[in-house]
Amino acid sequence: MTQADGKPRESASAILVGLGRGGCAIAAAAKKRCGRDMRVLLADTDARTGMAHPGEPFLLLGGTRLGGAGSGRDIPNARAAASESMRDFDERVGNARLAVVVAGLGGGTGGGAAIEALEHFRRRGTVTFVFATLPFAFEGPEAARLARNARPLVEKYSDACTFQPLDVLVCGAGPDNMREAFERGMDAAAEGIAFFWRLLETPGYISLDLERIRRTFQDAGPATLLVAGASGPSRARSALSAMLDSPLLGGDGKIPEARKLVVGVLGGDDLRLSETGTVADGLAAAFGKPEDFSLGTVNDDEAFSGRLVAVAFAFTSAPPAPRQTRRRAGKAAADPLGGTSASFGDAKNFWKGEDLDTPAYLRRNLELER
Ligand SMILES: Nc1nc2c(ncn2[C@@H]2O[C@H](COP(=O)(O)OP(=O)(O)OP(=O)(O)O)[C@@H](O)[C@H]2O)c(=O)[nH]1
Ligand SMILES: [Mg+2]
Structure with missing residues (x-):
């Protein structure tokens, strides 16, 4: 994975990991947009997912436990299956310093395998950003419950994360065909990830290179991800308004203050300084002028000629409590650059087929009272 000058590409130390059927579909679609230099790993408990994406690296999770038949919409089951495959997973992710984990919440594997993979990445020092989708309303209460249950643990174990409701990704213009709805959701999600990758x-x-993103995202918590594109003479203003009008901000016109804001502006050779300023200053002002502000631009005439795309990560809620990397006494931490990691065999507390590190409400498939 080298550039024309023979140096390794920045993105060689970043990996996109798709988990579960939906996560793999989105990750594979993002790779199609970004080209073959993007490092991707697809992983699922269901062997059919590997067949659906021929040519992409695929890892079957928990083959011994589940026989490649999926988790049966069971988060603890998927988590245990992922735990079984963590050595192989570790080998496949290699020396990644940043992992972007994509999962569709609403089933078992996207949530369960994500929790396991994130815990693993944390132990080996890889910074993680999770791009998770939340199910369409039409998927029903079971999918909503599974997503609600997985979400707090995804927040807990990731460095930074964003949750994109599929209903919002398809802009509410509900296609009344399910396949079309999923495809549109997938396209929108893949597009957001591909823009982020370009920034890297x-x-x-x-x-905004990988190390800056890595530092900014480390222990940053949940973010609202806003993406908007526009063309024409007032494209910067149009993109800014579209972002600030996003239903992801609550839709009541009151924009929460951000403690951290990361903004990317992507355009062709015609991208003007004043346009970057319009987007960056407009977003900073709307989110209460956070001191922790990062800006990056991409000039790529082939991809963006005549068009401007703006991407923002607004970290609006309280930062997560300080976290400690869980390590077993006597086990050395994995060297994040050095490949092999500490032993995982004893890193989990399984008892009678249950992972005791998973909260009881999840193990018992109960709903949390909020
Ligand atoms: N956009 C999009 N979303 C999908 C697709 N398939 C599933 N999803 C979303 O992802 C959520 C989880 O579904 P799956 O990915 O099929 O489930 P899984 O993670 O494989 O988990 P199990 O099969 O239960 O082990 C669903 O509730 C959907 O919201 C897809 O093809 N496109
Ligand atoms: Mg599945």
Whole structure:
């Protein structure tokens, strides 16, 4: 994975990990948009997912436990299956310093395997950003319950995360065909991830490279991710308004203050300084001028000629409580750059087929009272 000058690409130390059927579909679609230099790993408890994406690296999770038949919409089952495959997973992710984990919440594997993978990444020092979708309303209460149950643990174990309701991703213009709805949700999610990847790998005049993103995202917590594109003479203003009108901000016109804001502006050679300023200043002002503000630009005439795309990560809620990397006494921490990791065999507390590190409400499939 090298550039023309023979140096390794920045993005070689970043990996996109798709988990579960929906997560793998979105990750594979993002890779199609970004090209073959994007490092991807698809993993699922269901062997059919590997067949659906021929040519992409695929890891079957918990083959011994589940026989490649999926988790049966069971988060603890999927988590235990993922735990069984963590050595293989570790080998496949190699020396990644940043992992973008994509999962559709609403089933078993997207949530369960994500929790396991995130805990694993934390132990080995890889910074994680989770891009998770929340189920369509039409998927019913069971999918909503599974997503609600997985979400707090995904928040807990990731460095930064965003939850994108599929109903919002398809802009509420509900296609009345399920396949079309899922495809549109997948396209929108893949597009958001692909823009983020471009920010990482395409050097712009103001660069947001992997190490800056890594530092900014570490222990950053949940973010609202806003993406908007526009063309025409007032494209910067149009993109800014579309972002600030997003239903993800509550839709009541009151924009919460952000403690941290990351903004990317992507355009062609015609991207003007004043346009970058319009987007960056407009977003900073709307989110209460956070001191922790990062800006990156991408100039890619082939991809964005005539078009401007803006991406923002607004960290609006309280930062997560300080976290400690869970390590077993006597086990050395994995070297994040050094490949092999500590032993995982005893890193989990399984008893009678249950993972005792998973809260009881999840193990018993109960609903949390809020
Ligand atoms: N956009 C999109 N979302 C999907 C697709 N398939 C599933 N999803 C979403 O992902 C959620 C989880 O479904 P799956 O990915 O099928 O479930 P899984 O993670 O494989 O989990 P199990 O099969 O239960 O082990 C669903 O509730 C959907 O919201 C897809 O093809 N496109
Ligand atoms: Mg599945």
